[in-house]
Amino acid sequence: MSLIRFERVSKRLGGRTVLDGLDLTVQKGETFALLGSSGSGKSVTLKHIIRLMTPDEGRVWVGGDCVSEARGRELERIRRRFGVLFQNAALLQWLTVEQNVALPLLEKTPLSEAEAFARARERLAALGLEDARNKYPADLSGGMQKRVGLARAIIMDPEIILYDEPTSGLDPVTSRTIDRLIEDLRQRLGVTSVVVTHDLHSALAIATRIGVIHQGRIVEIAAPRDFIRSRNEIVRDFLEAQYITRRGAWEESDRHET
Amino acid sequence: MITREPDYFEPPLNPFGQFGRKILLSCRGAGRALLTLAEAIVFVRFMFSRRNRHEVVYQMFVTGIKSLGVITVVGLFTGMILALQTGLELRRFGQEVNIGTAVTVSLVREMGPFMTALIIAASVGSAIAAQLGTMTVSDEIAALEVMSINPVRMLVMPRLVALAVMMPILAVYTNVLGSTGGALVGWTQLGVSLRAYYDNAIQYVTNKDLYVGLFKSVVFGIIINTVACHQGFSATEGAVGVGQATRRTVIISFLTILVCGYIITRLFYS
Ligand SMILES: Nc1ncnc2c1ncn2[C@@H]1O[C@H](COP(=O)(O)OP(=O)(O)OP(=O)(O)O)[C@@H](O)[C@H]1O
Ligand SMILES: [Mg+2]
Numbered sequence: 001m002s003l004i005r006f007e008r009v010s011k012r013l014g015g016r017t018v019l020d021g022l023d024l025t026v027q028k029g030e031t032f033a034l035l036g037s038s039g040s041g042k043s044v045t046l047k048h049i050i051r052l053m054t055p056d057e058g059r060v061w062v063g064g065d066c067v068s069e070a071r072g073r074e075l076e077r078i079r080r081r082f083g084v085l086f087q088n089a090a091l092l093q094w095l096t097v098e099q100n101v102a103l104p105l106l107e108k109t110p111l112s113e114a115e116a117f118a119r120a121r122e123r124l125a126a127l128g129l130e131d132a133r134n135k136y137p138a139d140l141s142g143g144m145q146k147r148v149g150l151a152r153a154i155i156m157d158p159e160i161i162l163y164d165e166p167t168s169g170l171d172p173v174t175s176r177t178i179d180r181l182i183e184d185l186r187q188r189l190g191v192t193s194v195v196v197t198h199d200l201h202s203a204l205a206i207a208t209r210i211g212v213i214h215q216g217r218i219v220e221i222a223a224p225r226d227f228i229r230s231r232n233e234i235v236r237d238f239l240e241a242q243y244i245t246r247r248g249a250w251e252e253s254d255r256h257e258t
Numbered sequence: 259m260i261t262r263e264p265d266y267f268e269p270p271l272n273p274f275g276q277f278g279r280k281i282l283l284s285c286r287g288a289g290r291a292l293l294t295l296a297e298a299i300v301f302v303r304f305m306f307s308r309r310n311r312h313e314v315v316y317q318m319f320v321t322g323i324k325s326l327g328v329i330t331v332v333g334l335f336t337g338m339i340l341a342l343q344t345g346l347e348l349r350r351f352g353q354e355v356n357i358g359t360a361v362t363v364s365l366v367r368e369m370g371p372f373m374t375a376l377i378i379a380a381s382v383g384s385a386i387a388a389q390l391g392t393m394t395v396s397d398e399i400a401a402l403e404v405m406s407i408n409p410v411r412m413l414v415m416p417r418l419v420a421l422a423v424m425m426p427i428l429a430v431y432t433n434v435l436g437s438t439g440g441a442l443v444g445w446t447q448l449g450v451s452l453r454a455y456y457d458n459a460i461q462y463v464t465n466k467d468l469y470v471g472l473f474k475s476v477v478f479g480i481i482i483n484t485v486a487c488h489q490g491f492s493a494t495e496g497a498v499g500v501g502q503a504t505r506r507t508v509i510i511s512f513l514t515i516l517v518c519g520y521i522i523t524r525l526f527y528s
Contacts, residue, residue, distance in 0.1 A: 014266050052400050053263055076406045090401035092393075107309060107407050156405075 002061075003028040003160065003192050004049055009058035009068075010216075011044060018044050020216030021058070031186050031193045033207035035200065035238060040213050042196040043087055046162050049194070050082055051075055062160075080108075083158035087165050087196075089149035091137040097124065098133040101151045108156070123151040128177065143170040150178065154185065161185065163195045167202050175199065179206050200242045204228070212238065260294075260409050261400045264494050291488035294410060295480070298487075301408075301415040310416060317420035321382050322427065328377055329428055330435060336373050337361055337436030341443035345450075354448045358458030361440035362433075366467045370433040372519055374425065375478035379511040383486040386417055387507035390490025391500035399491065409491075418483045425479030426472040433471070470526045477522065478515050485511040 004026040011019040018041040026032045036042045047053040048060050051067050060068045065078050091100045101120035105111050111119075124133055127147045137145055146169065153161055163182070167175035179202045185191040197203050203210050204224045211221045212235055220232045228239060270276045305314050344360040390413060393399050402409050437459065444450035486507045493503040 012266070014264065015268070047400075050404050052261055052404070079404055079406055082404065084401065084404050086397045086401055088396055090397040092398060092402075103407070104405050107405070 001028045002026065003063060004194070005061040006045075006048070007059045007061070009048060009055040009060060011041075011048070011053065011056050013044065017216055019048075019055070022213070022217055024211065024218050026192065026194055027208075028192055029186065029190050030208040031182060031195060031206050033203035033210045034194060034196045034213060035198070035203060035210060036213035038198075041216060042213060043164055045213065046084075046164055046194065046196055049162060050079055050084060080156075081159045083153035083156060083161040085146070085149045085153045085161070085163045085166055089137070089142075089145040091145055091148055091152070093137055096134050096136055097129065097140070097148050100137065100148060101155055104152065104156050120151070120155065123155055124148070126181070127151050128174070143174060146170065147174075147178070150181070157189070158191070160192045160194075163193060163197075165196055165198065167197065167199050175202060178202075182206050200238060200244060204244070259403060260491050261394075261403050262492070287488065287492065290492075291484050294414060294488060294491070295418070295484045297410045298414040298418045298483075301411045302419060304411065305415065305419050310411070313412070313416040314419050317416045318424055320385075321378070321417075321420045322424040325378060325381060325428065326431075328381070329374060329432055332373055332377055333370075333432035333435030334439040336369055336432070337365060337439030337441075338443045340364060340369070340436070341440035342447065345444060345448045349448065354444070355450055355454050355458055357440060357444050357448065357450060358455040359462040361444075362437050362459035362463050363467060365433050365436045365440075366463055366471050368471070368519070368523065370436060371425075371429045371471050371475035371478060372515070374429045374432045374475060375482065375515045375519075376512065378421070378425065378428070378479070379482045379515065380508055382421070383482040383507050383511050384504045386483070386486035387490040387493075387503045388500055390487060391493030391503040394491055394493045395496050395499055414483070414487045417487065418480065421479035421483045422476050423479075425475040425482075429471060429475035466526070470522065474519060474522050477518055481514050481518060482511050485514065 002025045004024075006022050006024040009019050009022045010017065022045065024045070034042050034045065044053060048055060049062065049067065051060075051070065055068050058068075059066050062078055062081070065074070067075070067078055070078055091097075092103070095103065098117055098120050101123060102113075102116040105116035105119060106113065109116075121130065121133060124130055127150060129144065129147055129151065132140060132144060132148070137148065140148065146166065150163075150166060153163075161182075166178050166182070170178065182193055182195065183206050186193060195203070195207065204227070207224055209221055209223055210227045211218050212232070213219070214234050220227070220230055220235050222230055227235065228244060230236065230239075267279065270279055304310055340361045341357050345354050345357045348354045348356055348360070390399075393413075399409050402412065441450075441452050441455045444455050445452055489503040489507045489510070493499040
């Protein structure tokens with residue numbers, strides 16, 4: 001069942017066409033990885049899903065609701081289904097880590113402060129941040145901020161989570177922790193995720209499908225195992241750039257098969 | 259929604275087009291700023307709720323207490339300068355005892371609220387614009403909106419309350435200090451005794467002067483908050499944009515304060 005659907009979405013920004021008739025469907029319960037070179041419009045695509053941007057043409061659907069035309073209470077209802085990790089974490093600088101994570105609970109639920117902070121601490125512990133909980137975001141490394149942003153994104157137990165480069169700037173070991181967390185959320189709670197990433201290794205490990213955006217359109221969508229065999233030039237460049245395949249390797253294997 | 263997509267316009271064909279576009283965009287900006295203000299006023303009724311009261315008190319502290327030092331100096335010297343200038347003129351007619359009235363009336367009616375507003379616009383107003391601007395360009399405002407936390411309620415309303423409450427208090431403080439400074443100058447430089455100065459001042463300052471002055475400072479506080487928040491929220495393009503928002507805040511609020519100060523005076527004294 002499709003949960004997020006882009007219908008011929010076009011968007012111009014700063015006099016340049018960023019999305020050009022983009023079609024995309026994300027199924028319920030899947031982890032969809034969105035790949036693309038820097039500046040190809042991955043963050044812009046994510047922003048359309050939660051109506052931080054509105055398409056010039058086309059529509060974006062979440063379930064049965066058209067987000068790109070929703071307003072007021074309806075928009076709030078749709079947004080409540082989402083948890084979002086922004087590319088630069090977007091933590092509030094005057095609140096401590098713990099307060100940042102507990103903020104949605106304090107603002108949007110009747111939980112008492114003690115309960116909210118207890119839950120926040122639980123999530124922080126799961127991400128290996130229990131020692132940082134009384135620090136301010138400015139005192140954390142970029143990778144730690146990102147993990148705090150992640151803790152905040154999942155604190156309300158959302159049904160859909162959007163990750164903008166969750167593992168960039170993290171060491172490989174911590175990256176895998178995040179991968180496991182995303183995978184765990186999908187398996188245990190059936191969370192649907194859209195993960196924007198440059199890290200092809202993690203995309204191959206956690207995604208159920210991988211899509212590549214290029215010049216405003218999705219040029220390839222495939223499950224990981226078909227993805228590494230893709231014959232699409234852009235996909236091949238990606239794979240080779242991260243040493244997952246070697247230039248010419250596929251021609252060789254083709255020759256062996258025949 | 260506070261988060262807006264950046265505008266992009268094709269470069270205009272001629273200077274007239276550019277000028278016209280500037281005017282239209284300023285009108286749109288003013289309209290948006292007033293809408294934000296209206297929304298913030300609607301939220302004022304929640305100022306004592308669990309979610310907001312902490313921030314309201316904190317903003318009052320920042321606006322009021324942290325500005326006391328500079329306001330003390332400015333207040334004192336404003337009064338001293340007024341006393342010296344008018345005193346030297348009045349002495350030619352042997353009227354130096356009237357500096358009490360001259361200093362106190364001009365302070366209470368005009369200079370007190372005005373000087374306070376300028377200082378607060380330059381310090382608190384620019385700080386608000388810088389903070390909200392940074393939050394805007396680093397997606398923090400967007401993050402709040404996605405969490406369905408209204409940035410106007412969380413950020414604008416507490417600052418509005420703080421400015422609207424603290425401005426008149428600070429203006430009174432400036433008046434008192436300025437008047438004291440005037441008395442000191444009168445006593446040391448012009449030979450007017452403190453007693454004579456105060457009797458003279460009290461005799462001619464009316465309640466109306468005080469009320470109009472206080473009304474002015476409330477209006478100035480609201481202006482500073484409205485301009486600063488609007489400029490902060492419309493910051494784009496990273497650090498440069500934040501700098502620009504700060505600069506614009508100071509300029510626009512200075513000009514608006516001047517013009518509104520005149521209009522209010524005109525309304526009440528003619
Ligand atoms: N607010 C904006 N104003 C003007 N142009 C924008 C804006 N946001 C994005 N763009 C443009 O849209 C294009 C795509 O940006 P986007 O942030 O989606 O890239 P991205 O794929 O996320 O890249 P990265 O991997 O570097 O994050 C860029 O060329 C950028 O210049
Ligand atoms: Mg991006």
